[in-house]
Amino acid sequence: MTEHVAPTSLQDSxxxxxxxxxxxxxxxxxxxxxxxxxxxxLGTPEGTSYWPMRRYLKEFLSDRRxxxxxxxxxxxxxNLIILTKRPGPKGRDYASVWNTERDEGPxxxxxxxxxxxxxxxxxxxxxxxxxxxxxxxxMDKRIQALLDQGCDRILLVPLYPQYAAATSATACxxxxxxLMKMRWQPTLRVSAPYHDDxxxxxxxxxxxxxxxxxxxxxxxxILTSFHGVPKSYLLKGDPYHCQxxxxxxxxxxxxxxxxxxxxxxxxxxxxxxxxxRPYTDExxxxxxKSGVKRMAxxxxxxxxxxxxxxxxxxxxxxxxxxxxxxxxxxxxxxLNDGALGLKVIETVVRRELQGWL
Numbered sequence: 174m175t176e177h178v179a180p181t182s183l184q185d186s187x188x189x190x191x192x193x194x195x196x197x198x199x200x201x202x203x204x205x206x207x208x209x210x211x212x213x214x215l216g217t218p219e220g221t222s223y224w225p226m227r228r229y230l231k232e233f234l235s236d237r238r239x240x241x242x243x244x245x246x247x248x249x250x251x252n253l254i255i256l257t258k259r260p261g262p263k264g265r266d267y268a269s270v271w272n273t274e275r276d277e278g279p280x281x282x283x284x285x286x287x288x289x290x291x292x293x294x295x296x297x298x299x300x301x302x303x304x305x306x307x308x309x310x311x312m313d314k315r316i317q318a319l320l321d322q323g324c325d326r327i328l329l330v331p332l333y334p335q336y337a338a339a340t341s342a343t344a345c346x347x348x349x350x351x352l353m354k355m356r357w358q359p360t361l362r363v364s365a366p367y368h369d370d371x372x373x374x375x376x377x378x379x380x381x382x383x384x385x386x387x388x389x390x391x392x393x394x395i396l397t398s399f400h401g402v403p404k405s406y407l408l409k410g411d412p413y414h415c416q417x418x419x420x421x422x423x424x425x426x427x428x429x430x431x432x433x434x435x436x437x438x439x440x441x442x443x444x445x446x447x448x449x450r451p452y453t454d455e456x457x458x459x460x461x462k463s464g465v466k467r468m469a470x471x472x473x474x475x476x477x478x479x480x481x482x483x484x485x486x487x488x489x490x491x492x493x494x495x496x497x498x499x500x501x502x503x504x505x506x507x508l509n510d511g512a513l514g515l516k517v518i519e520t521v522v523r524r525e526l527q528g529w530l
Contacts, residue, residue: 209324216307217278221268226260270483283477286510313351332476336366337413368416376513378427384505392469399474401439461497469503
């Protein structure tokens, strides 16, 4: 039987629609007619010990959109050196920010909260789910779960305000790989980057105002730190750098700060290749050495706090600042699953669902 599944709020007021045409006795039941929204983020290991970290790093660093080094060079480096040495130190880093109550990384906790908050905001007009590009919950399983609930139209929402091939594009790749295995594919939409969306810019600006108001000092400099990528990606045509710079400028203008007071930097580089500049860690150290005593950092490119914000920015860079003469340092949290963050996600989702709802 082909079954049309009405939203829950309508099921009491309208009969269940079915296809009354004769069907073969062996025809499988099919549910259809609902809209799904799948929030996606990068991913997190399932644990902080060696083997969970190794599995996560292997999946992440094997992605050709993340690492564009030729396989002949990268494969031995990854399998013989990086995956032997890196899981231990990275596991300790994750342990420092781990949600011990739920036994999971903070990114998983927050992304779940974002999905639950969006579901509450949208009501039963859509079915909201969430997935990770690397690790669990796997994207193919969550797409199948939406299909099983009758969602034959799905909006994929990569939770990256700025587009990059190593983030947004690889999330799409994974979703399309899942569809390649399906007999009846859902109709799939992908939300656009929202790096200059007025609602997003104002949410970031408001979160900074609120964060600064809680401090007992006034920062001399505020850094807007974005995750870095190799400079070669920019030269090949990736728009990520331009979108980050635009976000930084729009947020600065919304707050009325000068370019000297609020600066854009890039973090999280590794390897010997040149990455997008200026580097966050070098900037933090240089500011402290130049006599800056008070500073703050915000990470508007991350929709949820994670290892790169909690451990790298609020941990490592705090130490860089204080060890080089700085006195007062603050990290202003991401939008996460609070009211401001949920307003941005809901705005993006409702915009992208036009014509479906």
